Amino acid sequence: MGDEAYALSMQYDDYFISSTEFVNDIKSEMRTSATVYAFNKKKKVGEQCQCAGPMCNKRFIKKSYQQAFCRTKCKDQFWNRIKFWKDEDKVQALCNHIDSINYGSDHDDN
Ligand SMILES: [Zn+2]
Numbered sequence: 001m002g003d004e005a006y007a008l009s010m011q012y013d014d015y016f017i018s019s020t021e022f023v024n025d026i027k028s029e030m031r032t033s034a035t036v037y038a039f040n041k042k043k044k045v046g047e048q049c050q051c052a053g054p055m056c057n058k059r060f061i062k063k064s065y066q067q068a069f070c071r072t073k074c075k076d077q078f079w080n081r082i083k084f085w086k087d088e089d090k091v092q093a094l095c096n097h098i099d100s101i102n103y104g105s106d107h108d109d110n
Pocket residue numbers: 051052053056057058069070071074
């Protein structure tokens with residue numbers, strides 16, 4: 001698994017829901033982040049923004065025209081996450097991983 005899949009599976013530990021519900025949750029989180037991102041891009045330098053990074057929401061004062069995140073780490077996480085969800089094989093691997101946590105990786109028929 002890549003770093004993003006690992007980060008997501010760590011986030012998943014707090015959920016205890018099916019992989020389908022988890023995927024829907026993350027996708028709705030990403031829509032929110034994308035909305036915040038677009039909103040921040042329209043703000044002026046010196047205005048207060050809310051970070052568009054996944055799981056961040058920290059407030060910051062916009063210092064440059066392009067800025068949409070409180071720090072580089074949040075920017076990287078945002079774009080890594082978008083890249084990850086475009087890769088169907090990786091998403092499927094993550095879902096399989098989540099299902100194996102839920103149902104056990106050993107298939108015991110007893
Ligand atoms: Zn942030």
